[in-house]
């Protein structure tokens with residue numbers, strides 16, 4: 652195995668370095684994974700160019716990762732080498748109240764791959780052995796890497812308590828909005844996607860909402876204060892708004908009208924990331940074809956093209972971009 656690899660390193664917010672790094676060594680309880688595909692998402696744009704609450708520098712980003720186990724840490728009980736895997740991006744303690752309630756994404760000692768520890772914008776990544784989910788033989792890497800964004804959508808839909816026959820409004824027809832839509836359709840909900848961009852709206856079959864239209868569940872899948880305000884205003888009685896997308900630090904925040912929440916018994920619930928079990932659920936949905944993901948990939952690029960890829964995400968002139976660190 653090579654002792655060096657190509658990697659993206661962020662040392663100061665606003666820029667990154669592309670170059671050779673030493674391949675990291677797995678310790679006890681860890682494995683070394685050779686990265687096959689890493690997904691680029693809007694969070695990476697935010698992380699590299701404007702920073703993120705959970706980012707600890709210097710850092711190799713990349714939280715959507717699939718690959719092949721290349722080496723086990725010392726004292727490993729089973730030999731995983733050669734196994735194709737999806738990596739759950741969290742590292743959790745398993746002991747705190749959040750972990751014990753099944754919400755390890757809220758672990759008080761949470762360490763997210765690509766944020767608190769190095770991620771998949773590199774030839775290799777070291778991860779906890781317990782964060783691996785093996786892939787089904789018929790699930791290819793490009794489909795499997797959607798398990799991460801789809802897991803976050805599953806968490807949001809769970810927290811929304813959406814049921815079959817209910818009406819859901821989703822703001823934004825980017826990759827996340829599209830995955831939310833397909834998940835809600837799979838559940839049997841009646842889905843409306845609100846998207847100002849005509850091309851994106853057409854691709855997803857989105858629609859304009861009529862004034863006064865009400866939804867049982869509203870999810871802004873775009874980091875825009877205006878979308879939050881619109882979503883809040885279109886909640887039905889007992890409706891649930893999911894705060895799914897983070898808002899830019901400088902955006903105007905629109906406080907909920909607590910009197911309206913009171914009179915209409917509405918709920919606002921946050922959703923951030925995903926738990927390990929959501930990764931397993933996502934891979935089952937992808938592998939069984941229950942949620943189609945392959946058509947969402949608009950570009951497959953070498954990792955060395957990251958800067959151009961980030962520009963495309965910033966300009967919203969792409970859907971999902973998959974990066975290959977081995978090219």
Ligand SMILES: [Zn+2]
Pocket residue numbers: 743744745746747748749750751755757758759760
């Ligand atoms: Zn914990």
